[in-house]
Amino acid sequence: MTTHSDEHHIISYRKLTGIWLILLVLTALTVAITRIDLGGFKVAGALTIACIKAGLVIAFFMHMKYENRLLQILLFVAVVTLAIFIGFTFFDVLYR
Amino acid sequence: MSITLQEQPTTDRGFWNDTGKTGIGSWIFSTDHKRIGLLYFYSVLGFFLVGVVLGLLLRLELMAPGRDLMSAQTYNALFTVHGVVMIFLFIIPGIPGAFGNMVMPIQIGAADVSFPRLNLFSWWLYVIGTVLVLLSLFTGGGAPDTGWTFYVPFSARTGTNVSLALFGVFILGFSSILTGLNFVTTIHRLRAEGMTWSRIPLFTWSLYATAWVQILATPILGITLVLVIAERMLGTGLFDAARGGDPIMFQHLFWIYSHPAVYIMILPAMGIISEIIPVFSRKPIFGYKMIAFSSLAIAAAGSLVWGHHMFTSGMSDTAVLVFSFLTFIVAIPSAIKVFNWVSTLYRGSISLDPPMLFALTFILLFSIGGLTGLILGAAATDVHVHDTYFVVGHFHYVMFGGTGFAFFAAMHYWLPKFYGRTYKTRPAVIAWGLMFVGFNLLYFSMKVLGMQGMPRRYYDYLPEFANLNMVATVGSWILAIGLVLMLVNLFKGLFKGAPFTGNPWGGATLEWSTPTPPPTLNFITEPVVTHGPYDYTALKHDVREADSGVTP
Ligand code: HEM
Ligand SMILES: [Cu+2]
Numbered sequence: 001m002t003t004h005s006d007e008h009h010i011i012s013y014r015k016l017t018g019i020w021l022i023l024l025v026l027t028a029l030t031v032a033i034t035r036i037d038l039g040g041f042k043v044a045g046a047l048t049i050a051c052i053k054a055g056l057v058i059a060f061f062m063h064m065k066y067e068n069r070l071l072q073i074l075l076f077v078a079v080v081t082l083a084i085f086i087g088f089t090f091f092d093v094l095y096r
Numbered sequence: 097m098s099i100t101l102q103e104q105p106t107t108d109r110g111f112w113n114d115t116g117k118t119g120i121g122s123w124i125f126s127t128d129h130k131r132i133g134l135l136y137f138y139s140v141l142g143f144f145l146v147g148v149v150l151g152l153l154l155r156l157e158l159m160a161p162g163r164d165l166m167s168a169q170t171y172n173a174l175f176t177v178h179g180v181v182m183i184f185l186f187i188i189p190g191i192p193g194a195f196g197n198m199v200m201p202i203q204i205g206a207a208d209v210s211f212p213r214l215n216l217f218s219w220w221l222y223v224i225g226t227v228l229v230l231l232s233l234f235t236g237g238g239a240p241d242t243g244w245t246f247y248v249p250f251s252a253r254t255g256t257n258v259s260l261a262l263f264g265v266f267i268l269g270f271s272s273i274l275t276g277l278n279f280v281t282t283i284h285r286l287r288a289e290g291m292t293w294s295r296i297p298l299f300t301w302s303l304y305a306t307a308w309v310q311i312l313a314t315p316i317l318g319i320t321l322v323l324v325i326a327e328r329m330l331g332t333g334l335f336d337a338a339r340g341g342d343p344i345m346f347q348h349l350f351w352i353y354s355h356p357a358v359y360i361m362i363l364p365a366m367g368i369i370s371e372i373i374p375v376f377s378r379k380p381i382f383g384y385k386m387i388a389f390s391s392l393a394i395a396a397a398g399s400l401v402w403g404h405h406m407f408t409s410g411m412s413d414t415a416v417l418v419f420s421f422l423t424f425i426v427a428i429p430s431a432i433k434v435f436n437w438v439s440t441l442y443r444g445s446i447s448l449d450p451p452m453l454f455a456l457t458f459i460l461l462f463s464i465g466g467l468t469g470l471i472l473g474a475a476a477t478d479v480h481v482h483d484t485y486f487v488v489g490h491f492h493y494v495m496f497g498g499t500g501f502a503f504f505a506a507m508h509y510w511l512p513k514f515y516g517r518t519y520k521t522r523p524a525v526i527a528w529g530l531m532f533v534g535f536n537l538l539y540f541s542m543k544v545l546g547m548q549g550m551p552r553r554y555y556d557y558l559p560e561f562a563n564l565n566m567v568a569t570v571g572s573w574i575l576a577i578g579l580v581l582m583l584v585n586l587f588k589g590l591f592k593g594a595p596f597t598g599n600p601w602g603g604a605t606l607e608w609s610t611p612t613p614p615p616t617l618n619f620i621t622e623p624v625v626t627h628g629p630y631d632y633t634a635l636k637h638d639v640r641e642a643d644s645g646v647t648p
Contacts, residue, residue: 081312081399088400089348091419095412 009066019060026053109516110613127212128616130514133198135219140194143185143226144500148576150178155538155572157555158565171555172241173233173256179244180229180261184268187499188357189222191364192275192310195506196303198514200279202607202614203297205288205623210281214274221271228264232257243553245354248335248346252327259328262321269318272360276310279303288606290625297605297629298387302367305391309356309363313399317353320346347409351402359398361495362462363391365502366433369455372509373437375603376452377444380630383436390429397426407475408482416475423473430466434459449601450524454505457532461497465490468543483553486546492539504531504582509601511590516613518596519589523581530578537571604628604635 030049038045059065064075108114111130115122123131154174157164166174201209209215233239236257242250251258283296283304296304324346326332333339335346374381381387403411403419437459446452468490471477481487512518541564546552550561557565599608604627610619627634 078312084400085316085352088403088418089345089352092344092348092403092411092415095414 009063011060011063016060019056023053023056110611111616112613114616125216127208127216129197129201129208129212129215130614130616130618132215132219133194133196134514136189136193136197136222137195139219139222139226140186140190143181144190147178147182147186148579150174150181152572152576154178155569158557159569160566161557161559161562163556166555168555169241172553173239175553176240176243177233180240180265182495183244183357184265185226185229187361187495188272189268189275190361190503191368191499191506192279192303192306192360193219193222195299195368195503195510196275196279196364199510199607200300200303201282201286202610202618203300203605203629204283204286204291205606205619205625206282206286207617207619209278210285211278215278218271218274218278221267221274225264225266225268225271228267229261230264232260232264236260245350246321246324247350248324248327248343251324252335259325262325266318266321269314269321272310273314276307276314279307280311283307288623288625292625294385295625295628296388298370298381298384298391299364299367299605301388302363302370302391305395306360306363309360309395309399313353313356313360316349317357320349320353323349344406344409344411347406347411348402351405352399355402355405356395356399358494359394361499363394365458365462365499366391368502368506368509369437369458370433371603371605372451372455372505373440374444374630375601376449376455377441377446378602378632379440379444380628380632381436382439382442383432384628384630386432387436390432393429394426397422397429401426401473404473404478407478420473420475424470427466427470427473434463434466448525449508450519450521450528451505451509451601453525453528454501454508457528458498458501458505461493461501461535465493465495465497468493481546483551484546485542485550485552488552489539489541489543489546492542497535497539507586510607511586512596513607514613515590516596517590517593519586519593523585527578527582527585530581531575532578534571534573534575534578538568538575539571541565541568541571602632602635604630604632 026049030046033042033045033049058075064072111128115128123135126132126135153166154171157166157171157174197209197215201207236259237255238257240246240251240256240258240261241254242256242258246258246262283300287296323332323334327335332341334341335343337343370381370387401419401423403415404423407416407420448456468486472481472487472490508519508524545561545564545568548561550557597612601608606623606625606629607614609623
């Protein structure tokens with residue numbers, strides 16, 4: 001799975017195109033769910049889709065899936081920190 | 097670890113001359129952490145003095161009720177610039193940039209930081225950011241008048257040159273991030289042989305905790321500032337309720353950074369105190385592990401309490417409850433530190449040299465500031481004193497009485513090491529006395545005024561507040577006189593004073609084992625660390641060995 005960072009992992013066109021298509025589908029889905037009334041889950045839905053998309057971009061287009069463990073952990077720490085910060089603002093937004 | 101016993105400062109004056117390069121270029125393009133540290137030191141000290149002058153002007157206007165010497169608009173600009181200068185140009189870059197750079201690599205036995213060029217780049221970013229902030233005062237609509245917090249909707253609408261100032265602060269943020277990155281890497285990768293994690297001096301530990309906050313929180317400030325610029329230039333409406341935006345969201349974003357930023361200000365200061373207290377008590381520090389751990393705990397828990405600045409802003413009650421509760425949790429690791437310092441003092445053999453006087457003052461003033469912080473952290477009491485002079489008194493106690501005095505302590509503790517000359521003790525003690533008295537007159541009055549209901553950020557007040565305002569202004573003069581005396585005495589000493597050599601105070605951290613001033617590569621031979629940073633028994637042993645090895 002993980003290769004050394006100095007080696008260059010090449011992702012096939014087929015795979016890249018596949019991911020691109022998934023991203024397009026997810027974008028369509030983002031638009032689609034605005035047509036349904038989800039109430040309080042609207043934000044949750046939109047954020048979930050956005051997270052999946054960002055995850056795909058980071059993992060494949062930005063090669064994070066093929067980087068070494070340390071780099072992955074560091075990115076993870078940053079993302080979790082951000083998630084906590086955003087999460088805590090919901091103590092306000094959700095109960096206002 | 098071997099100890100060099102030195103009679104005179106090294107003849108080539110160490111890093112001042114040993115590269116053979118002189119002139120301004122050898123400084124502003126130097127990658128030597130000690131030179132960069134000094135560049136930072138003089139830059140931040142310069143801006144501190146600018147800020148002090150602005151503060152004195154504010155106090156002059158407030159000396160008596162009514163308009164004394166400036167218009168309300170000028171006053172608004174003055175307190176904004178005073179705040180921005182003190183926060184972004186002095187206190188955030190201050191200790192890490194100056195003393196962190198100068199001392200930290202030596203403390204862990206390294207020749208330099210991990211990325212010396214990046215280090216120089218940080219300083220240059222600081223300079224560029226500073227220039228932009230200063231430019232904003234004289235261009236566009238003139239000096240920003242929003243307060244240093246840049247709250248929307250006012251900051252999005254005011255005609256003053258807020259955009260440029262924001263952009264300057266944005267750049268300053270990158271400077272801070274790069275310093276943090278550099279320090280984390282250095283502390284992980286460049287420790288000398290034997291410098292285990294449990295032998296890292298507490299100043300370095302505090303910088304380590306600070307560095308993580310700098311890396312993780314500063315980007316959020318950057319984004320927030322860019323959003324306000326976008327609001328002003330593009331009319332994005334993100335913070336405009338009329339267009340579906342949310343002004344309170346700005347306050348969240350701003351304080352997500354700016355509360356942790358107060359730990360960027362105070363943690364390194366606490367590190368300095370943890371170095372000085374044991375040395376001048378001649379006693380190992382009490383609770384080394386807890387102090388190191390509490391730095392990390394403060395950094396982590398302190399990142400989750402930003403909402404305590406927003407109790408009266410219209411945030412939800414649930415959030416008020418959560419943030420108030422969390423704020424009280426941060427008090428625990430802070431108190432751990434204070435108790436450990438006091439326990440270190442207990443039955444120590446205390447000598448009241450200037451660094452120690454400033455360090456002890458830190459403990460007192462920081463405790464007063466910290467405890468009044470709890471009054472602000474408790475939602476019920478905060479509603480009464482929010483946005484009054486109580487707050488102004490509180491944060492000056494923490495930032496000036498705390499970090500400011502720690503900065504002065506560090507100046508008297510470490511600068512002689514880097515100059516090879518030292519100051520006179522008596523004037524330093526007198527200066528300290530003046531500053532201590534002036535400080536408390538100035539800021540204690542403010543706290544009382546706040547309790548009585550005097551609001552902050554106004555250039556005028558009701559006649560009933562006149563007496564205490566007069567006291568505060570007189571206090572500011574005494575403080576200023578003490579400050580001038582302290583600086584004159586210190587710099588006279590550093591440039592022309594008696595030689596300073598060896599380890600006169602008996603510190604056991606590595607910086608006291610290098611020649612004075614240290615050579616460019618810090619150590620003559622790569623150090624091997626054999627004991628902890630506060631192990632004075634082992635130090636005596638080292639010295640005795642070195643003594644017997646010296647041939648006359
Ligand atoms: C002689 C030294 C100083 C004096 C006389 C002074 C005086 C003042 C006064 C009177 C105010 C309140 C203005 C108002 O609300 O109307 C103020 C605000 C402030 N001061 Fe100081 N100060 C001094 C030093 C410092 C230091 C060392 C720091 C930080 C390290 C600092 C940081 C601030 C900040 C952040 C504000 C808030 C500005 C705002 O409301 O946006 N000051 N100062
Ligand atoms: Cu805070």
